[in-house]
Amino acid sequence: MRRNFARKQNHSEVVEEDKRSKMPANWESKKRRVEEEMALAERKKAAEAQGLDFDRLQMLEVSVEESDRWANKRKPADPDSGKWSDFVAATERQYTRNMRQFKPSMEEYNANKKLWEDSSAETSGLIVAGQHDAVSRQGVDRMVADLQKTIERRKGSSRRRTHDAEADIDYINEPNKRYNQAIERAFGKHTQSIKDDLERGTAL
Structure with missing residues:
Protein backbone atom coordinates (compact mmCIF):
# COMPACT_ATOMS: atom_id res chain seq x y z
CA MET A 1 0.00 0.00 0.00
CA ARG A 2 2.76 2.38 1.00
CA ARG A 3 4.78 1.33 -2.02
CA ASN A 4 1.90 2.17 -4.39
CA PHE A 5 1.39 5.56 -2.71
CA ALA A 6 5.13 6.34 -2.99
CA ARG A 7 5.12 5.24 -6.64
CA LYS A 8 2.15 7.49 -7.46
CA GLN A 9 3.69 10.43 -5.63
CA ASN A 10 7.02 9.88 -7.37
CA HIS A 11 5.28 9.67 -10.76
CA SER A 12 3.35 12.92 -10.16
CA GLU A 13 6.57 14.71 -9.11
CA VAL A 14 8.33 13.47 -12.28
CA VAL A 15 5.42 14.73 -14.40
CA GLU A 16 5.52 18.12 -12.65
CA GLU A 17 9.30 18.37 -13.08
CA ASP A 18 8.99 17.50 -16.77
CA LYS A 19 6.28 20.15 -17.16
CA ARG A 20 8.48 22.74 -15.42
CA SER A 21 11.48 21.87 -17.62
CA LYS A 22 9.39 22.56 -20.76
CA MET A 23 8.35 25.97 -19.46
CA PRO A 24 10.38 29.12 -20.30
CA ALA A 25 13.29 29.91 -17.99
CA ASN A 26 11.61 32.93 -16.39
CA TRP A 27 8.16 31.34 -16.08
CA GLU A 28 8.23 31.21 -12.27
CA SER A 29 9.11 34.89 -11.91
CA LYS A 30 6.50 35.85 -14.53
CA LYS A 31 3.83 33.84 -12.72
CA ARG A 32 4.77 35.43 -9.40
CA ARG A 33 4.70 38.92 -10.95
CA VAL A 34 1.26 38.29 -12.53
CA GLU A 35 -0.09 37.06 -9.18
CA GLU A 36 1.29 40.16 -7.42
CA GLU A 37 -0.24 42.45 -10.06
CA MET A 38 -3.62 40.71 -9.73
CA ALA A 39 -3.55 41.05 -5.94
CA LEU A 40 -2.57 44.72 -6.30
CA ALA A 41 -5.44 45.32 -8.74
CA GLU A 42 -7.91 43.72 -6.32
CA ARG A 43 -6.66 45.87 -3.43
CA LYS A 44 -6.90 48.98 -5.62
CA LYS A 45 -10.48 48.11 -6.61
CA ALA A 46 -11.43 47.56 -2.95
CA ALA A 47 -9.85 50.89 -1.92
CA GLU A 48 -11.68 52.75 -4.70
CA ALA A 49 -14.97 51.11 -3.66
CA GLN A 50 -14.45 52.52 -0.14
CA GLY A 51 -13.53 55.95 -1.56
CA LEU A 52 -9.90 55.83 -0.34
CA ASP A 53 -6.73 57.03 -2.09
CA PHE A 54 -4.92 53.80 -3.03
CA ASP A 55 -1.49 55.44 -3.62
CA ARG A 56 -1.63 57.01 -0.16
CA LEU A 57 -2.52 53.66 1.40
CA GLN A 58 0.42 52.05 -0.40
CA MET A 59 2.86 54.69 0.87
CA LEU A 60 1.62 54.19 4.45
CA GLU A 61 2.77 50.56 4.27
CA VAL A 62 6.35 51.48 3.23
CA SER A 63 8.84 51.34 6.11
CA VAL A 64 11.55 53.94 6.72
CA GLU A 65 14.27 51.40 5.84
CA GLU A 66 12.64 50.62 2.46
CA SER A 67 12.20 54.34 1.73
CA ASP A 68 15.90 54.99 2.49
CA ARG A 69 16.90 52.05 0.31
CA TRP A 70 14.87 53.38 -2.63
CA ALA A 71 16.31 56.86 -2.15
CA ASN A 72 19.86 55.47 -2.15
CA LYS A 73 19.13 53.48 -5.31
CA ARG A 74 17.94 56.59 -7.12
CA LYS A 75 20.91 58.62 -5.89
CA PRO A 76 23.77 58.55 -8.45
CA ALA A 77 26.95 56.82 -7.38
CA ASP A 78 29.02 59.77 -8.57
CA PRO A 79 27.38 63.10 -7.66
CA ASP A 80 29.61 64.87 -10.19
CA SER A 81 27.17 66.10 -12.85
CA GLY A 82 30.01 67.14 -15.17
CA LYS A 83 28.51 70.58 -15.66
CA TRP A 84 30.92 73.48 -15.67
CA SER A 85 29.71 76.30 -13.43
CA ASP A 86 32.85 78.17 -12.35
CA PHE A 87 36.59 77.71 -11.86
CA VAL A 88 36.19 76.76 -8.18
CA ALA A 89 33.77 73.92 -9.01
CA ALA A 90 35.99 72.74 -11.88
CA THR A 91 39.08 72.73 -9.63
CA GLU A 92 37.26 70.88 -6.86
CA ARG A 93 35.97 68.28 -9.35
CA GLN A 94 39.47 67.75 -10.74
CA TYR A 95 40.94 67.44 -7.22
CA THR A 96 38.29 64.88 -6.20
CA ARG A 97 38.95 62.87 -9.37
CA ASN A 98 42.71 62.90 -8.74
CA MET A 99 42.33 61.91 -5.08
CA ARG A 100 40.25 58.88 -6.08
CA GLN A 101 43.24 57.32 -7.81
CA PHE A 102 45.90 58.66 -5.42
CA LYS A 103 47.71 55.97 -3.41
CA PRO A 104 49.75 57.58 -0.63
CA SER A 105 52.93 55.91 0.65
CA MET A 106 52.47 55.59 4.42
CA GLU A 107 56.09 54.45 4.95
CA GLU A 108 57.39 57.60 3.28
CA TYR A 109 54.93 59.75 5.20
CA ASN A 110 55.88 58.28 8.58
CA ALA A 111 59.61 58.66 7.81
CA ASN A 112 59.14 62.34 6.86
CA LYS A 113 56.94 62.93 9.89
CA LYS A 114 59.64 61.53 12.20
CA LEU A 115 62.26 63.70 10.47
CA TRP A 116 60.10 66.83 10.83
CA GLU A 117 59.37 66.13 14.50
CA ASP A 118 63.07 65.60 15.28
CA SER A 119 64.32 68.68 13.44
CA SER A 120 61.60 71.06 14.56
CA ALA A 121 61.52 70.23 18.25
CA GLU A 122 63.15 73.56 19.10
CA THR A 123 60.62 75.51 17.00
CA SER A 124 57.60 74.13 18.91
CA GLY A 125 56.44 71.82 16.12
CA LEU A 126 56.65 74.43 13.34
CA ILE A 127 58.17 73.48 10.00
CA VAL A 128 60.55 76.14 8.75
CA ALA A 129 60.17 76.95 5.04
CA GLY A 130 62.99 75.55 2.94
CA GLN A 131 64.16 73.22 5.69
CA HIS A 132 62.90 70.02 4.03
CA ASP A 133 63.61 70.39 0.33
CA ALA A 134 64.37 66.70 -0.33
CA VAL A 135 61.75 65.04 -2.53
CA SER A 136 61.72 61.29 -3.15
CA ARG A 137 62.44 60.02 -6.64
CA GLN A 138 59.27 57.89 -6.53
CA GLY A 139 57.17 60.98 -5.78
CA VAL A 140 58.64 62.87 -8.75
CA ASP A 141 58.10 59.87 -11.07
CA ARG A 142 54.51 59.56 -9.86
CA MET A 143 53.84 63.24 -10.53
CA VAL A 144 55.42 63.07 -14.02
CA ALA A 145 53.38 59.95 -14.89
CA ASP A 146 50.20 61.67 -13.73
CA LEU A 147 50.96 64.79 -15.80
CA GLN A 148 51.70 62.70 -18.90
CA LYS A 149 48.42 60.82 -18.41
CA THR A 150 46.56 64.15 -18.18
CA ILE A 151 48.24 65.42 -21.37
CA GLU A 152 47.31 62.22 -23.24
CA ARG A 153 43.72 62.44 -22.01
CA ARG A 154 43.43 66.05 -23.18
CA LYS A 155 44.79 65.11 -26.60
CA GLY A 156 42.03 62.53 -27.01
CA SER A 157 39.24 64.83 -25.89
CA SER A 158 40.16 67.91 -27.91
CA ARG A 159 37.17 69.44 -29.72
CA ARG A 160 39.27 71.45 -32.19
CA ARG A 161 38.38 70.71 -35.81
CA THR A 162 40.89 70.77 -38.63
CA HIS A 163 40.11 73.19 -41.44
CA ASP A 164 39.35 71.56 -44.79
CA ALA A 165 40.60 73.99 -47.47
CA GLU A 166 39.02 72.01 -50.34
CA ALA A 167 35.49 71.87 -48.86
CA ASP A 168 32.72 73.89 -50.53
CA ILE A 169 32.08 77.27 -48.94
Whole structure:
Protein backbone atom coordinates (compact mmCIF):
# COMPACT_ATOMS: atom_id res chain seq x y z
CA MET A 1 0.00 0.00 0.00
CA ARG A 2 2.76 2.38 1.00
CA ARG A 3 4.78 1.33 -2.02
CA ASN A 4 1.90 2.17 -4.39
CA PHE A 5 1.39 5.56 -2.71
CA ALA A 6 5.13 6.34 -2.99
CA ARG A 7 5.12 5.24 -6.64
CA LYS A 8 2.15 7.49 -7.46
CA GLN A 9 3.69 10.43 -5.63
CA ASN A 10 7.02 9.88 -7.37
CA HIS A 11 5.28 9.67 -10.76
CA SER A 12 3.35 12.92 -10.16
CA GLU A 13 6.57 14.71 -9.11
CA VAL A 14 8.33 13.47 -12.28
CA VAL A 15 5.42 14.73 -14.40
CA GLU A 16 5.52 18.12 -12.65
CA GLU A 17 9.30 18.37 -13.08
CA ASP A 18 8.99 17.50 -16.77
CA LYS A 19 6.28 20.15 -17.16
CA ARG A 20 8.48 22.74 -15.42
CA SER A 21 11.48 21.87 -17.62
CA LYS A 22 9.39 22.56 -20.76
CA MET A 23 8.35 25.97 -19.46
CA PRO A 24 10.38 29.12 -20.30
CA ALA A 25 13.29 29.91 -17.99
CA ASN A 26 11.61 32.93 -16.39
CA TRP A 27 8.16 31.34 -16.08
CA GLU A 28 8.23 31.21 -12.27
CA SER A 29 9.11 34.89 -11.91
CA LYS A 30 6.50 35.85 -14.53
CA LYS A 31 3.83 33.84 -12.72
CA ARG A 32 4.77 35.43 -9.40
CA ARG A 33 4.70 38.92 -10.95
CA VAL A 34 1.26 38.29 -12.53
CA GLU A 35 -0.09 37.06 -9.18
CA GLU A 36 1.29 40.16 -7.42
CA GLU A 37 -0.24 42.45 -10.06
CA MET A 38 -3.62 40.71 -9.73
CA ALA A 39 -3.55 41.05 -5.94
CA LEU A 40 -2.57 44.72 -6.30
CA ALA A 41 -5.44 45.32 -8.74
CA GLU A 42 -7.91 43.72 -6.32
CA ARG A 43 -6.66 45.87 -3.43
CA LYS A 44 -6.90 48.98 -5.62
CA LYS A 45 -10.48 48.11 -6.61
CA ALA A 46 -11.43 47.56 -2.95
CA ALA A 47 -9.85 50.89 -1.92
CA GLU A 48 -11.68 52.75 -4.70
CA ALA A 49 -14.97 51.11 -3.66
CA GLN A 50 -14.45 52.52 -0.14
CA GLY A 51 -13.53 55.95 -1.56
CA LEU A 52 -9.90 55.83 -0.34
CA ASP A 53 -6.73 57.03 -2.09
CA PHE A 54 -4.92 53.80 -3.03
CA ASP A 55 -1.49 55.44 -3.62
CA ARG A 56 -1.63 57.01 -0.16
CA LEU A 57 -2.52 53.66 1.40
CA GLN A 58 0.42 52.05 -0.40
CA MET A 59 2.86 54.69 0.87
CA LEU A 60 1.62 54.19 4.45
CA GLU A 61 2.77 50.56 4.27
CA VAL A 62 6.35 51.48 3.23
CA SER A 63 8.84 51.34 6.11
CA VAL A 64 11.55 53.94 6.72
CA GLU A 65 14.27 51.40 5.84
CA GLU A 66 12.64 50.62 2.46
CA SER A 67 12.20 54.34 1.73
CA ASP A 68 15.90 54.99 2.49
CA ARG A 69 16.90 52.05 0.31
CA TRP A 70 14.87 53.38 -2.63
CA ALA A 71 16.31 56.86 -2.15
CA ASN A 72 19.86 55.47 -2.15
CA LYS A 73 19.13 53.48 -5.31
CA ARG A 74 17.94 56.59 -7.12
CA LYS A 75 20.91 58.62 -5.89
CA PRO A 76 23.77 58.55 -8.45
CA ALA A 77 26.95 56.82 -7.38
CA ASP A 78 29.02 59.77 -8.57
CA PRO A 79 27.38 63.10 -7.66
CA ASP A 80 29.61 64.87 -10.19
CA SER A 81 27.17 66.10 -12.85
CA GLY A 82 30.01 67.14 -15.17
CA LYS A 83 28.51 70.58 -15.66
CA TRP A 84 30.92 73.48 -15.67
CA SER A 85 29.71 76.30 -13.43
CA ASP A 86 32.85 78.17 -12.35
CA PHE A 87 36.59 77.71 -11.86
CA VAL A 88 36.19 76.76 -8.18
CA ALA A 89 33.77 73.92 -9.01
CA ALA A 90 35.99 72.74 -11.88
CA THR A 91 39.08 72.73 -9.63
CA GLU A 92 37.26 70.88 -6.86
CA ARG A 93 35.97 68.28 -9.35
CA GLN A 94 39.47 67.75 -10.74
CA TYR A 95 40.94 67.44 -7.22
CA THR A 96 38.29 64.88 -6.20
CA ARG A 97 38.95 62.87 -9.37
CA ASN A 98 42.71 62.90 -8.74
CA MET A 99 42.33 61.91 -5.08
CA ARG A 100 40.25 58.88 -6.08
CA GLN A 101 43.24 57.32 -7.81
CA PHE A 102 45.90 58.66 -5.42
CA LYS A 103 47.71 55.97 -3.41
CA PRO A 104 49.75 57.58 -0.63
CA SER A 105 52.93 55.91 0.65
CA MET A 106 52.47 55.59 4.42
CA GLU A 107 56.09 54.45 4.95
CA GLU A 108 57.39 57.60 3.28
CA TYR A 109 54.93 59.75 5.20
CA ASN A 110 55.88 58.28 8.58
CA ALA A 111 59.61 58.66 7.81
CA ASN A 112 59.14 62.34 6.86
CA LYS A 113 56.94 62.93 9.89
CA LYS A 114 59.64 61.53 12.20
CA LEU A 115 62.26 63.70 10.47
CA TRP A 116 60.10 66.83 10.83
CA GLU A 117 59.37 66.13 14.50
CA ASP A 118 63.07 65.60 15.28
CA SER A 119 64.32 68.68 13.44
CA SER A 120 61.60 71.06 14.56
CA ALA A 121 61.52 70.23 18.25
CA GLU A 122 63.15 73.56 19.10
CA THR A 123 60.62 75.51 17.00
CA SER A 124 57.60 74.13 18.91
CA GLY A 125 56.44 71.82 16.12
CA LEU A 126 56.65 74.43 13.34
CA ILE A 127 58.17 73.48 10.00
CA VAL A 128 60.55 76.14 8.75
CA ALA A 129 60.17 76.95 5.04
CA GLY A 130 62.99 75.55 2.94
CA GLN A 131 64.16 73.22 5.69
CA HIS A 132 62.90 70.02 4.03
CA ASP A 133 63.61 70.39 0.33
CA ALA A 134 64.37 66.70 -0.33
CA VAL A 135 61.75 65.04 -2.53
CA SER A 136 61.72 61.29 -3.15
CA ARG A 137 62.44 60.02 -6.64
CA GLN A 138 59.27 57.89 -6.53
CA GLY A 139 57.17 60.98 -5.78
CA VAL A 140 58.64 62.87 -8.75
CA ASP A 141 58.10 59.87 -11.07
CA ARG A 142 54.51 59.56 -9.86
CA MET A 143 53.84 63.24 -10.53
CA VAL A 144 55.42 63.07 -14.02
CA ALA A 145 53.38 59.95 -14.89
CA ASP A 146 50.20 61.67 -13.73
CA LEU A 147 50.96 64.79 -15.80
CA GLN A 148 51.70 62.70 -18.90
CA LYS A 149 48.42 60.82 -18.41
CA THR A 150 46.56 64.15 -18.18
CA ILE A 151 48.24 65.42 -21.37
CA GLU A 152 47.31 62.22 -23.24
CA ARG A 153 43.72 62.44 -22.01
CA ARG A 154 43.43 66.05 -23.18
CA LYS A 155 44.79 65.11 -26.60
CA GLY A 156 42.03 62.53 -27.01
CA SER A 157 39.24 64.83 -25.89
CA SER A 158 40.16 67.91 -27.91
CA ARG A 159 37.17 69.44 -29.72
CA ARG A 160 39.27 71.45 -32.19
CA ARG A 161 38.38 70.71 -35.81
CA THR A 162 40.89 70.77 -38.63
CA HIS A 163 40.11 73.19 -41.44
CA ASP A 164 39.35 71.56 -44.79
CA ALA A 165 40.60 73.99 -47.47
CA GLU A 166 39.02 72.01 -50.34
CA ALA A 167 35.49 71.87 -48.86
CA ASP A 168 32.72 73.89 -50.53
CA ILE A 169 32.08 77.27 -48.94
CA ASP A 170 28.33 77.56 -48.42
CA TYR A 171 28.35 80.03 -45.54
CA ILE A 172 28.90 83.74 -44.96
CA ASN A 173 30.24 83.64 -41.39
CA GLU A 174 30.96 81.17 -38.54
CA PRO A 175 27.44 81.10 -37.03
CA ASN A 176 26.01 80.49 -40.51
CA LYS A 177 28.55 77.70 -41.06
CA ARG A 178 27.50 75.94 -37.83
CA TYR A 179 23.83 76.38 -38.72
CA ASN A 180 24.38 74.83 -42.17
CA GLN A 181 26.26 71.92 -40.58
CA ALA A 182 23.36 71.31 -38.17
CA ILE A 183 20.86 71.32 -41.06
CA GLU A 184 23.10 68.94 -43.02
CA ARG A 185 23.23 66.51 -40.08
CA ALA A 186 19.45 66.58 -39.69
CA PHE A 187 18.28 66.59 -43.32
CA GLY A 188 21.33 65.73 -45.44
CA LYS A 189 20.37 62.12 -46.16
CA HIS A 190 16.85 63.20 -47.22
CA THR A 191 18.01 65.92 -49.61
CA GLN A 192 20.98 64.08 -51.13
CA SER A 193 19.08 63.01 -54.27
CA ILE A 194 17.93 66.63 -54.91
CA LYS A 195 21.53 67.85 -54.54
CA ASP A 196 22.75 65.17 -56.96
CA ASP A 197 20.08 66.17 -59.54
CA LEU A 198 21.06 69.84 -59.20
CA GLU A 199 24.76 68.95 -59.63
CA ARG A 200 23.97 66.94 -62.77
CA GLY A 201 21.77 69.75 -64.11
CA THR A 202 24.51 72.38 -63.63
CA ALA A 203 27.09 70.02 -65.11
CA LEU A 204 24.99 69.72 -68.28
